[in-house]
Amino acid sequence: MKSNFVKAVTRVVMSGIVAGITFTSGALLVSADVAVTSGSDNYAKPSFEPEYQQVSKKNTNDIAVQVLGINDLHGGLDTTGEVAIGDKTYANAGTVSRLATYLNQAQSQFKKVTKSDNTLRIEAGDIVGASPANSSLLAHESTMHALKAMKFQVGTLGNHEFDHGLPEFNRILTGQKPGKTADTLVKKYPHRNSGIDMVVANVVNKKDDKIPYGYKPYLIKTVNQNGKKAKIGIIGLETSTLPSLTLYDNYKDYKVLDEAQTIAKYDKVLRDKGVNAVIVVGHTGVKTENKVTTGPTVDILKKVNTLAPDNAVGLYLAAHSHQYANAKVGNTHVVQAVYTGKAYDNSWCYVNPKTGKFTNVIPHVYPVLSAKDDPKTTDDQSVAEIVKDADKRVNKKVNQVIGYAAKAETITGRLHNNANKENAAGELVVDGQLFGAQKAKLKPDFAFTNTGGVRADLIVNKRQAITWGSAVAVQPFGNILQVVTMTGSQIRQALNQQYDENQQYYLQVSGLKYTYQKSTDTKQLYNVKDIVDNHGNAVTDTQSYRVVINDFLHGGGDNFTAFKGTKLVGAVGTDTDTFVNYIQTMTSTAKKVVPPVLDRKTLIQ
Structure with a gap:
C-alpha cells in the first residue's frame, strides 16, 4: 500500500537524505546554527519503508533501538476518522485494537532486520480525558487496561491528566480502588496497575519543589546488542501552558517550569552520568504542513540549542496540538502522530557503543489503517476484548x-x-x-x-x-x-x-x-x-x-x-x-x- 506522498521540505543546508526523510532545497534560515527541516512520509506501512529493509553499513556496529510512540489518545478506544500524514489522507483510521497490531508488526520488523530486542513504547500525554463513554464512564481505567495490553512502558503528563485532579489520574495509573462516592460502574471495574513509568521533569509541588507522586524527571534505559551496552536517557515534559488548560483547583498546588530550561538542565545531568543519547517526550505542540514545521516544540528546541549547544537530544516525541509532524530542529528529530490512536510514530535509532551517542535516527509516522484499506491486518484480540468488555459495561447508559x-x-x-x-x-x-x-x-x-x-x-x-x-x-x-x-x-x-x-x-x-x-x-x-x-x-x-x-x-x-x-x-x-x-x-x-x-x-x- 504505497502512498503517493510528495517529498516536502522547509529548510536545508544541502540536499540529500537525512535520517530517513528526503530533503530538497528551499531555504528558511532559522539561525546561524539551528536549521529546521521538514519532510513528508511516503509509505502507509513500515514494511514498505526502504530505510527499514536493512541496516546501513555505517550502523552495523551500533546498537539498534526502536521507539514506538503515540500521543493524545484521549481514551479513543474505538475512535475512527480521517488522518492526514504528510500530503496523504487516510479514511476511517484508528481503534486501539488495530493500533496494537500495527505496533506489534513494527516491532517484529525491527527485530527481524536489526536483530535487536531494544524496543521502547512511549506515550506523550493526554492518554485520557475528553473521551468517549467506554473510557470516561469507567474513569478511564479501560484505557489504562488497553495501554497495559499494548505494553507501553513510559509516559508523560498532558493537560487532560489533570481533568479530575492529579490524585485521580495517579489512582488509575497505579490501579488503586476508587473512593466511596464513585459510580457503581467504576467500582465494579477491575483496578490494575498500568505498569507505565511516568516521567515529568517540569511539574513540581509549590511547597517543596518535588515532583509529585514520585514521578521521575528522567529515566535511564540500558540497551544491549551483540555483547555491547549503551545508555539512553528519557526526559518527560508537561506543557508550560497548563494553567490556561485546566481548572485552577487542579493545578494550584503545582509549578510548571520552562520546558527548554528543564531540558537543558537534565540533559547536563544525564551527560554527567555518562548518558550521551537523550530522548524527550514532551506534551508540546508542533505541526508539519505545506513544507513548513512550526509550533512551540520548534521554539523550545531553538532555545535549548542556545542554552546547551552541545545537547545530546536526538529525538523529541511531541503532542498536544493533534497534528502530524516529522522534522528536524538542529540535531533533534521531532515527530507527532496526530491523535486518538489514528497514527503512531516509529523511530529507528542507532547508538555508538563506544561514545554512547546517536549516530543515526530514522523517524517516520504511519496511519492505523482501516480494515477496508488493509484487510490482511486483523485486530489484536486481547485489546479488542478489553474494548468489547468496556462497551458491554456502559452499553445501557450510552x-x-x-x-x-x-x-x-x-x-x-x-x-x-x-x-x-x-x-x-x-x-x-x-x-x-x-x-x-x-x-x-x-x-x-x-x-x-x-x-x-x-x-x-x-x-x-x-x-x-x-x-x-x-x-x-x-x-x-x-x-x-x-x-x-x-x-x-x-x-x-x-x-x-x-x-x-x-x-x-x-x-x-x-x-x-x-x-x-x-x-x-x-x-x-x-x-x-x-x-x-x-x-x-x-x-x-x-x-x-x-x-x-x-x-x-x-x-x-x-x-x-x-x-x-x-x-x-x-x-x-x-x-x-x-x-x-x-x-x-x-x-x-x-x-x-x-x-x-x-x-x-x-x-x-
Missing part, C-alpha cells in the same frame, strides 16, 4: 435515546468549522447553555464556550435519534456552568482575544452576532466591530450583561483573560448535563434538534 433530530444527519463540530470558526455542534452547545441558564431563572443575555470543550460531532442515527453517549461525546468534561456579569467592553475584549494568537483559541457564541475585520496589528489579526444581540440591539461598552461561561473560562482558560475575575451571579450545573437536558427538552416540546445557521460571526472588508 444507548439511551435522549432526543431526536430533524434529519438523520450528523451535526458536525470543530473539525468542520466554517471560515469564521463557527460549527453547528458548538453553537448547539451554547444555545443549550443559554437555555439552561434561562430555565434556572438567572436571566442570561449571552453564552460563550471554548471550542476545545466541544470534543466531537453530534452523531444522529438512522432513526434520527440522539443517544446519551452521542451527547456526552460532544460535552465530556462536566465543567460547571456559571453566569457572570460582564460589561460590553469586557465582552468585546473576550471576542477580540480569539484573534490574538492566530486563532489558536476561539469561542462559540449564543445570543449575539458580531462583525470583524482585518487589523494592521501583526499581534492582533482581526478586530471586532459591531456587536448586536438577537433582537438587533447594539451591545454597548458601558452596559452590563449576564453571560454564561464554564468554570474553565472563568479561570482565564485558553488565555481568555477577559473572563477572569468577572462577578459570579449563579451556577447552572455541569455543561454535560445541561447539553443532555437541552436535547431532551427540545424533543419533549415536540421540537426537533436542528443545526444552527452559522451566521453569528461575519468578516467584513
